[in-house]
Amino acid sequence: MEILADQTPLPDAIDERLRSQLTFVIEVDRLKTVLRQSPLAAAPRRENDAEHSWHLAMMVVLLAEHSDEPIDVGHTIRLVLVHDLVEIYAGDTPLYSASTDQQEREEAAADRLFGLLPPDQAVAMRALWDEFEARVTPEARFAKAMDRLQPLLLNWMARGGTWKSPGVTADVVRARKAVIGEASSALWEAGQVLIDEGERRGWSRSGS
Template identity: 35%
Template sequence: MASPDSREEILDSLPVEVSLLRRLESLKELERQNPLGCSPRKERVAEHSWHIGIGVVLLAQYCPTDVDISRAVLLATVHDVVEAFVGDTFAFGNDVAGQQSREESAVAEICSKFPGPGATLLAGLWEEYESQSTPEARFVKGIDAFLPILLNFVNPENSSWREHSVSASKVTKRLERVATSLGPLADLNRRMISQAVAEGHLADG
């Protein structure tokens, strides 16, 4: 009987796509600034992507245009994969200005270090989302704005709004960039923002 392979030999023989999958698992631990709606702890990136995907399925009926739900779920799943390489960027943080260049470099790194059809597909989906070139990409971007507002609203004591003294005008500006993709959901977000200001959980101005 042949001797079994060593642990190192097995790991060294992994297909490149499996190695990339291992790297992306770090998204299960990477924290975002938003809280969970049901807990004091912060949301993690993988949880966020899953929630966006579920949101796409459940909320597609509110999208003003027809969308391919399966395609939108794919985009939701991969839209933050680059954060396994560059970390999360808080939507209202000081480092937003350099986010695009950091993330584009991360996509190039993925394709370079993990070459193959898997990385190419991943990069293509991410680029579709970033370019906002399809109705599906625009809807996912809308849900990506809708859900953080919802989570901060339902858990005000642990909200990133309060922690970082975020102003209502900044939240509203981010919402209005994607409002046309959200239909009536945008109005619901606007009501949440107004009420959070009235309750003192979101800074006015």
């Protein structure tokens, strides 16, 4: 797959560093085409990765006060904006899928995508992606919590959504969403209320 900028090359008169940065900016436009499984609350279609990442950034701004640990909001926003960029090449892996090669695909995608940037920014962007994946810092744990909470809200609005996928039960949903509790006891408590009520209403299957 050729990079998008090669279809209409940027003029050589543009500074080399800036050209690399603009090439990356053009390439990440592909994120708008990567469809996720989650349904939108506002329209009868699935969301794309760019919409998802924007939604997470907004959630960080609004919900940071519920973090169990102090977090740097700006840094957490950077984490959620970067975390799904690799899906431009690796594709989206649904939460309830049985994929076994996700990490391998995403590592290769990270190498390729961030390699389009000037070396210093390539290292910085890759570090953000690695931090999100490792969940060692309070910011990364909260970013991951947002990544789990947002589709939970969308599935609630869809009266089930992907909770109705084959093999998915309310207990499976609880297990996959429990990571929210690693960052925010308050948000995980609210999430469990939604899951429990969804199960009671028949929007997800009971059982493990």
